[in-house]
Structure formats: C-alpha cells, structure tokens
Amino acid sequence: MQGPFSTRRGAALYLAASLLLGLVMGALVVNTVGAAWSNGLLFAIPVTLVYCFATGFSAYYVCRAYPLAEKPPFSILTVLCLSAVVSAALLAAIGLAWNGLLQAAEVAWAGVEITAPLKAMIFGLGVVLYGLSAAVHYLAIEFGKARLAERRELESKLLAQEAELRMLRTQIDPHFLFNSLNSISALTGSNPAAARQMTLQLSDFFRLSLGLEAHTKVTLEAECALARHFLAIEKVRFGSRLTVEQDIADDAGPCLLPPLILQPLVENAVKHGIGNLVAGGAVRVAARRTGSVLRISVENDVDDDQPGAPGNGIGLANVRQRLAAAYGHEASVACALEDKLYRVSITLPAQTTES
Known part of the structure; x- marks a missing residue:
C-alpha cells in the first residue's frame, strides 16, 4: 500500500475525512434538489468514499511523478487540472450509476432526482476534492523529505562526533x-x-x-x-x-x-x-x-x-x-x-x- 494507506493510522484518518466529506456532500445534495436526508446521505456517502479512495491513489502517484522542486510549475498545474477534470467526470458517472441502482430499488428512502444544478455541483466538488487531495499529498511528501534530510544531517553529525572521539582517544x-x-x-x-x-x-x-x-x-x-x-x-x-x-x-x-x-x-x-x-x-x-x-x-x-x-x-x-x-x-x-x-x-x- 502507498500514500495515505501505507499505515493503519493514515488509512483511518483518511477514512474519517472521507466520511466527513460524504456528510457535507449529502447536505449539499439535500439543499440542491430538496431530497430527504436519508436519500441524500445514502446517495452521497458511498459515492464520496469510493471517490476519495480512488483519488487518494491517483493524486499520490501524480504528486510523486511531478515533484514541486523538479518539474516546471506550468506542467504541474496542467497535469493536476487535467487529472482533476477527469476525476470529477468519473465522480459524476459513479454518482449517476449509483443513483440508478438506488432508484431501481423503488423505495422512498433511496435515490434522488438528478438535475443539472446537482450535476454541476457534483462535478465542481470532484475538482475541489482532487485539488485538496493533491495538496495534502504534496505536503506529506515535502514533510517526509524534510524528516529524511534532518535524519541524514543528524547521522552525519553523529559520524563526525564519533570520528572526533576516536581521534582524541x-x-x-x-x-x-x-x-x-x-x-x-x-x-x-x-x-x-x-x-x-x-x-x-x-x-x-x-x-x-x-x-x-x-x-x-x-x-x-x-x-x-x-x-x-x-x-x-x-x-x-x-x-x-x-x-x-x-x-x-x-x-x-x-x-x-x-x-x-x-x-x-x-x-x-x-x-x-x-x-x-x-x-x-x-x-x-x-x-x-x-x-x-x-x-x-x-x-x-x-x-x-x-x-x-x-x-x-x-x-x-x-x-x-x-x-x-x-x-x-x-x-x-x-x-x-x-x-x-x-x-x-x-x-x-x-x-x-x-x-
């Protein structure tokens, strides 16, 4: 496992953040189309969880392939924008497919009415979520580099100290x-x-x-x-x-x-x-x-x-x-x-x- 899922703690934090985003998306769905809370949450939470875990891997590998210090800013921005647009389109497609399954159940508490404003909201939310995921991954990568540099500097100091002690002895x-x-x-x-x-x-x-x-x-x-x-x-x-x-x-x-x-x-x-x-x-x-x-x-x-x-x-x-x-x-x-x-x-x- 890579990225945010490399440790249990990281995966748990990512899951908690995804659930929170699912609740936010459910509230937006309820607000946009006037659906019941049960319908909005049942539609939004599964879609958001799938999208967040998918974009977690995608953003991780994109950030690794285009490090901030080694690639031109324009190429980084271009790749991130294209990835965000494609991912947002996939989010909309996943939402439509999931909503179709819910409506096929023919129960009152499942499915919502897919309107043009809702599609636009889902697409825009997908772009924002991908951007946030990329920003988090860049911060994590830079933090890891800083810790590695600090560890190497400490090791160098220890080696120099040991050499000095041997010389003095x-x-x-x-x-x-x-x-x-x-x-x-x-x-x-x-x-x-x-x-x-x-x-x-x-x-x-x-x-x-x-x-x-x-x-x-x-x-x-x-x-x-x-x-x-x-x-x-x-x-x-x-x-x-x-x-x-x-x-x-x-x-x-x-x-x-x-x-x-x-x-x-x-x-x-x-x-x-x-x-x-x-x-x-x-x-x-x-x-x-x-x-x-x-x-x-x-x-x-x-x-x-x-x-x-x-x-x-x-x-x-x-x-x-x-x-x-x-x-x-x-x-x-x-x-x-x-x-x-x-x-x-x-x-x-x-x-x-x-x-």
Whole structure:
C-alpha cells in the first residue's frame, strides 16, 4: 500500500475525512434538489468514499511523478487540472450509476432526482476534492523529505562526533606511554628490578585498557579500577612517597562515562604534583551523583612554591575536548589551586544506560 494507506493510522484518518466529506456532500445534495436526508446521505456517502479512495491513489502517484522542486510549475498545474477534470467526470458517472441502482430499488428512502444544478455541483466538488487531495499529498511528501534530510544531517553529525572521539582517544595511549617510558628510564639505572617490575605491570595495564577501548562508554567503577592499576605502576617508582585515596559513592559507580577519561588527570596528578614533592603526597579521586548530574574530582598535593604546570598539557585538553564532543554544554571541566591542593573537577550527565 502507498500514500495515505501505507499505515493503519493514515488509512483511518483518511477514512474519517472521507466520511466527513460524504456528510457535507449529502447536505449539499439535500439543499440542491430538496431530497430527504436519508436519500441524500445514502446517495452521497458511498459515492464520496469510493471517490476519495480512488483519488487518494491517483493524486499520490501524480504528486510523486511531478515533484514541486523538479518539474516546471506550468506542467504541474496542467497535469493536476487535467487529472482533476477527469476525476470529477468519473465522480459524476459513479454518482449517476449509483443513483440508478438506488432508484431501481423503488423505495422512498433511496435515490434522488438528478438535475443539472446537482450535476454541476457534483462535478465542481470532484475538482475541489482532487485539488485538496493533491495538496495534502504534496505536503506529506515535502514533510517526509524534510524528516529524511534532518535524519541524514543528524547521522552525519553523529559520524563526525564519533570520528572526533576516536581521534582524541588515540592521543591518550602515546601520552601515557611517553610518561611511563620516562618512569622506566628513570628506574633503569637506580633500580633495575623495579624497572622490570614496572615494565610487566605496564603490559598488564595496556591489556586491561584494551578491554575498555572496545566500548564507547564504561562504568565509573571500571574507570577507577584502571586508574588504580596505573597508580600501582607509579608506586613502583615513588614507593611510600605516593599514597592513593578513592571515595566513590555507591550510586556513582554504575554511571557511564567515556573510557580513559580519568587517565590523563591521574597522570597529571602524579607527574605535575607528586613528582615535584620531595616528601611525596596523595592523589585523591572522589565521585558523587546529585540527581541527574555526576561530579568527579581528581586532586593532588602540590608545592605552593613550585607548583609546576598541571593542566596545561595535552592530557587536560584532551579531557575537555572529549567531554565537549560527547556531551556538548552538559559537561564541564574546572581547575582550582588552593591550600596546597590542585583539583580538577568534572561535571557530566549521570547516565546508567548507553543510548
């Protein structure tokens, strides 16, 4: 089925409109020839139903064959006028044939007197109804084109967003690997055994991170587990100088976020914070869910006299861009340095199911 009959809802609406037009035509017949309401409605409603469904198919295919944006207006108007005249003549012929059958029944409540004014009224109504049907079909076709264009534009935006996210994510591994190799290099001369241990843990870390790379979103629990694994690697180098604290609320753990989004922040906390402290310090990760908002903070101890340059490299910039690409204005990243603590706060939508 095509046109207005392609769905049950469309067919039902078209049937309801046809019945309404049948009532209008019945009232006009009663008014024109002075027939009883039973005669007028029995004549008009069946004829109108047949005509409306016939013109529904006819107008649909004419509108498809002569789209507004591709055919000259004159040719469209000519075809529609010819189709309307032919259809109106068919309506008059159907009306005469149906009325003949009704009069053959020889009952008082069937059949009407066919006069010249009634013929003219039926013909004119047929032209008007065909024009209305064509207008409705043109509107439906243009609306469908607009929806298709909107859907294609949205798909293009999603593809571009996914490409941007993949590009940004590819920056993470080289960034982390560069920092890790520097750590291994620093241990090679002073503590070869620790360097070997760190190399093995680095291999395990990348094996774990590959599992997260296969997903567009991972739970905060999985992300924090990866962060703990990384910090265990760094503890080989820093020893007791590095302490780790995590405070993840129970309702925040199942929330989803882009994979490896915390990794650059934890790296910066170790490299730019703990790495500049002779006595060492702590890296703290906390998360809370407030309604539909998830708030995550990564903070570390710093030296007020020599705070380094946390947050100015590729790591924090990557986090900002990935959150902007994934959530737009709904996500934000804020940095603060106060009381010998450097804190990066992330705010993003609290989602527990991927959509």
